[in-house]
Amino acid sequence: MDCAITVRDLDLYYGTFQALKKVPLDVMRHRITALIGPSGCGKSTLLRTLNRMNDLVPGVRIQGQILLEGRDIYAADMDVCALRKRVGMVFQRPNPFPLSIRDNVTFGLRVAGQTDRDVQDEVVEQSLKGAWLWDQLKDQLNRSALELPMDQQQRLCVARVLAVEPEVILMDEPCSALDPIATARIEELMLDLKTRYTIVIVTHNMQQAARISDYSGYMLLGDMVEFGATSGVFTSPKDKRTQDYVSGRYG
Numbered sequence: 114m115d116c117a118i119t120v121r122d123l124d125l126y127y128g129t130f131q132a133l134k135k136v137p138l139d140v141m142r143h144r145i146t147a148l149i150g151p152s153g154c155g156k157s158t159l160l161r162t163l164n165r166m167n168d169l170v171p172g173v174r175i176q177g178q179i180l181l182e183g184r185d186i187y188a189a190d191m192d193v194c195a196l197r198k199r200v201g202m203v204f205q206r207p208n209p210f211p212l213s214i215r216d217n218v219t220f221g222l223r224v225a226g227q228t229d230r231d232v233q234d235e236v237v238e239q240s241l242k243g244a245w246l247w248d249q250l251k252d253q254l255n256r257s258a259l260e261l262p263m264d265q266q267q268r269l270c271v272a273r274v275l276a277v278e279p280e281v282i283l284m285d286e287p288c289s290a291l292d293p294i295a296t297a298r299i300e301e302l303m304l305d306l307k308t309r310y311t312i313v314i315v316t317h318n319m320q321q322a323a324r325i326s327d328y329s330g331y332m333l334l335g336d337m338v339e340f341g342a343t344s345g346v347f348t349s350p351k352d353k354r355t356q357d358y359v360s361g362r363y364g
């Protein structure tokens with residue numbers, strides 16, 4: 114199987130409220146998988162289960178199974194810090210740390226105790242190259258990340274994820290704070306990154322899902338209504354509810 118992540122029968126409760134209902138998902142390796150659906154349907158919740166970010170929310174209860182390369186990520190012996198390196202996350206609003214560009218990229222390394230300057234320099238260069246920032250920023254690595262324009266901040270957040278050598282990158286509406294030109298650059302970057310990484314993106318922008326994703330899952334009220342190759346989901350959906358959504362009649 115070419116699945117990086119397999120989700121089976123996933124139920125998630127916030128207290129008594131059930132946000133995910135028996136959700137299945139196959140995330141193919143080195144492909145872009147898009148989660149689409151109206152506000153509140155559980156897209157971010159599902160995304161956050163993939164690196165156990167929901168563990169931080171009090172009152173969350175989960176049933177079902179999530180396998181990363183065949184291993185249960187909710188197993189008792191799973192190292193959650195290691196998991197979050199293997200499955201990195203980029204958020205809706207760029208959230209660089211109030212540190213220099215360099216220190217943002219090396220943050221994960223330094224937390225892991227890697228203090229060798231040469232190793233750090235190499236990671237900074239490779240990660241910034243990977244996020245298409247090296248040429249613009251290589252001469253200003255000590256500048257504060259907070260001074261960068263939004264699109265560069267978002268790509269710096271991508272670089273920070275790349276620095277710890279993830280397998281999977283989760284992106285929750287990564288372009289929603291960006292203008293159309295910056296959005297186009299992130300989309301191009303994602304197409305480049307998928308040659309080396311597996312990507313799962315939540316997006317409200319159906320054109321974006323249609324443009325860049327290989328697989329799409331349409332969610333509604335905690336259900337995975339339809340999942341499959343993006344071309345099929347958008348041009349010949351099997352479920353009437355998907356049809357209504359992708360044709361703009363709903364949501």
Ligand SMILES: Nc1ncnc2c1ncn2[C@@H]1O[C@H](COP(=O)(O)OP(=O)(O)OP(=O)(O)O)[C@@H](O)[C@H]1O
Binds near residue numbers: 151
């Ligand atoms: N921490 C929380 N505690 C309680 N309920 C929550 C929590 N987070 C989300 N929910 C609820 O779970 C449901 C799914 O929310 P989620 O944020 O996953 O939806 P979404 O599809 O990402 O929506 P949006 O498109 O608006 O980002 C919603 O009804 C939401 O109110």
Ligand SMILES: [Mg+2]
Binds near residue numbers: 158
């Ligand atoms: Mg969301």
